[in-house]
Amino acid sequence: MAQADGTTPKVELRDIHLRYFTLEGETEAVRGLSLRVRPGEFVGIVGQSGCGKSTLLSLIAGILEPTAGEVLVDGRPVRGPSPVCGYMLQQDYLFEWRSILQNVLIGPEIQGLEMARARDRALELLRRYGLGEFTEHYPHQLSGGMRQRAALARTLCTEPDILLLDEPFSALDFQTRLALADEVGEILRREGKTVILVTHDISEAVSMADRVVVMSKRPGFVKAEHEIRFADAGAGRPTPFEARNKPEFRDYFNQIWGELEIHVGG
Amino acid sequence: MSADDRESRSAPSAMYTAFLRRVRIRRRLILVCQALALLAFVLVWEIAPRAHWVNPMLTSYPSAIWPAFVEMIGAEDNNILFHTWITLVETVVGFAISMVMGVAIAMALWWWEFLYRVVDPFMVVANALPKIALVPIFYIWLGDEASIYAMAVAIALFITILMVYSGFRESDPNKIKLIRTFGASKAQILRKVVLPGNVPVMIAALKINVGLALVGVIVGEFQAAKAGLGHLIIYGSQIFAMNLVMTAITILAVISTVMYLIILYVENRVMQHRQ
Ligand SMILES: Nc1ncnc2c1ncn2[C@@H]1O[C@H](COP(=O)(O)OP(=O)(O)OP(=O)(O)O)[C@@H](O)[C@H]1O
Numbered sequence: 001m002a003q004a005d006g007t008t009p010k011v012e013l014r015d016i017h018l019r020y021f022t023l024e025g026e027t028e029a030v031r032g033l034s035l036r037v038r039p040g041e042f043v044g045i046v047g048q049s050g051c052g053k054s055t056l057l058s059l060i061a062g063i064l065e066p067t068a069g070e071v072l073v074d075g076r077p078v079r080g081p082s083p084v085c086g087y088m089l090q091q092d093y094l095f096e097w098r099s100i101l102q103n104v105l106i107g108p109e110i111q112g113l114e115m116a117r118a119r120d121r122a123l124e125l126l127r128r129y130g131l132g133e134f135t136e137h138y139p140h141q142l143s144g145g146m147r148q149r150a151a152l153a154r155t156l157c158t159e160p161d162i163l164l165l166d167e168p169f170s171a172l173d174f175q176t177r178l179a180l181a182d183e184v185g186e187i188l189r190r191e192g193k194t195v196i197l198v199t200h201d202i203s204e205a206v207s208m209a210d211r212v213v214v215m216s217k218r219p220g221f222v223k224a225e226h227e228i229r230f231a232d233a234g235a236g237r238p239t240p241f242e243a244r245n246k247p248e249f250r251d252y253f254n255q256i257w258g259e260l261e262i263h264v265g266g
Numbered sequence: 267m268s269a270d271d272r273e274s275r276s277a278p279s280a281m282y283t284a285f286l287r288r289v290r291i292r293r294r295l296i297l298v299c300q301a302l303a304l305l306a307f308v309l310v311w312e313i314a315p316r317a318h319w320v321n322p323m324l325t326s327y328p329s330a331i332w333p334a335f336v337e338m339i340g341a342e343d344n345n346i347l348f349h350t351w352i353t354l355v356e357t358v359v360g361f362a363i364s365m366v367m368g369v370a371i372a373m374a375l376w377w378w379e380f381l382y383r384v385v386d387p388f389m390v391v392a393n394a395l396p397k398i399a400l401v402p403i404f405y406i407w408l409g410d411e412a413s414i415y416a417m418a419v420a421i422a423l424f425i426t427i428l429m430v431y432s433g434f435r436e437s438d439p440n441k442i443k444l445i446r447t448f449g450a451s452k453a454q455i456l457r458k459v460v461l462p463g464n465v466p467v468m469i470a471a472l473k474i475n476v477g478l479a480l481v482g483v484i485v486g487e488f489q490a491a492k493a494g495l496g497h498l499i500i501y502g503s504q505i506f507a508m509n510l511v512m513t514a515i516t517i518l519a520v521i522s523t524v525m526y527l528i529i530l531y532v533e534n535r536v537m538q539h540r541q
């Protein structure tokens with residue numbers, strides 16, 4: 001399973017098939033999907049609604065089993081949820097009966113981590129994301145952007161290596177969304193996490209990711225991949241905000257747009 | 267809380283003060299109207315028999331209830347405090363049993379969904395069955411004391427199970443998915459999402475249950491008891507002592523009111539942080 005450069009991929013999907021069974025019938029969500037993600041890589045996944053993006057993340061997180069094929073994390077087959085993966089869902093789903101701090105501590109509680117240490121870490125994360133004064137507040141007292149940051153702190157509190165982000169910003173208004181994307185992109189890059197970001201938003205994927213994977217219509221498989229490179233970026237990568245103003249941005253955007261075959265009204 | 271909120275609290279504008287005053291006045295007006303309605307009821311009850319619009323033998327009147335009550339506090343037999351105590355204990359115990367059993371059974375049904383599928387139709391029928399019909403049977407089977415508790419539980423239990431279980435089943439699947447991503451076990455899902463997420467449902471069940479348990483106890487006492495307010499009501503109506511009957515009913519109204527206030531208090535405490 002070694003890659004060309006000799007390292008084990010952080011996440012590897014081998015010819016995954018997945019069907020959902022319900023009384024109404026069966027849905028083939030994923031058909032023959034293969035994907036490799038390098039350690040520390042930031043991968044964006046775009047695809048039409050219903051093409052199996054969330055399904056893909058649930059497979060990697062181990063809360064769904066493939067009908068056929070193999071999911072490997074750190075070279076080992078996935079058998080159920082593991083602390084290595086942190087999964088941030090489409091909405092924050094903060095528990096309204098818990099304070100923000102208690103919400104962030106839910107992961108450590110469930111995994112039976114040492115709570116004193118987890119508490120320090122939670123407080124540190126909340127402080128860093130500008131929620132230091134709100135640890136004892138309850139979710140309904142926070143704005144949408146603040147709630148989403150609390151959800152990010154909750155995901156990071158268990159110190160996962162891999163972050164699975166399922167349209168984490170889609171519930172936010174456009175400006176908050178851009179600001180938060182910038183912020184989160186920076187945070188995750190600095191901490192050297194491996195990130196898989198699912199999004200509807202091509203510009204979000206191109207501006208944040210090292211590589212963008214385009215999925216086909218349902219049943220989903222990998223239709224195209226694009227390494228995102230910006231010529232005059234110097235040593236580091238431009239921030240998502242800067243990236244949006246680069247000349248290459250438009251080219252990537254248009255190319256991916258074409259591949260998505262989005263037809264209005266069709 | 268945003269900065270704006272705090273600002274408006276430190277220096278409320280004149281319009282905001284006026285708004286608050288209007289809200290307070292309205293709230294007080296409602297209380298006054300409620301007090302007036304109660305007063306009007308008591309007055310009509312007092313005047314109608316005295317003016318012989320209705321036969322005083324049938325209704326008694328409020329001014330006769332207080333002396334009857336005072337008299338019965340001192341009395342050797344038919345001591346009203348004793349009867350009230352008996353009914354109160356039976357109600358609280360019956361209510362607690364229904365609540366604990368109801369939630370426990372709902373948890374079991376949530377755990378084994380298959381079991382729920384099997385027993386669902388039976389529970390629906392058991393819930394719809396008029397439990398009053400069981401009073402004589404309970405009396406024969408269980409005797410004069412246990413049959414009263416059985417009645418309270420029979421009336422309150424099934425609706426508790428059905429309510430709480432349907433709350434459990436409708437627990438937010440996304441919250442469950444969320445803690446599953448952290449590797450939560452089924453027991454953890456129950457403890458961390460299903461139970462705390464359904465506190466409002468359980469409070470609603472609590473509200474319905476105190477009333478139902480009281481109904482069960484009084485109905486049970488009608489048939490079985492040697493003591494309690496239900497017994498007093500039957501006894502009083504048999505010897506045509508309306509003072510006695512009306513006093514017992516008034517005490518029941520007071521008990522209902524107190525229980526309602528206690529639950530209201532609990533609800534306010536528990537629901538503080540929920541929307
Ligand atoms: N639990 C389920 N039971 C049955 N079918 C399902 C289930 N979850 C998803 N599906 C079906 O599988 C397909 C893929 O779903 P998925 O949620 O992965 O799509 P998605 O790409 O994340 O869509 P979106 O962009 O709208 O979130 C859809 O057609 C959906 O109807």
Ligand SMILES: [Mg+2]
Binds near residue numbers: 053054055166
């Ligand atoms: Mg999705």
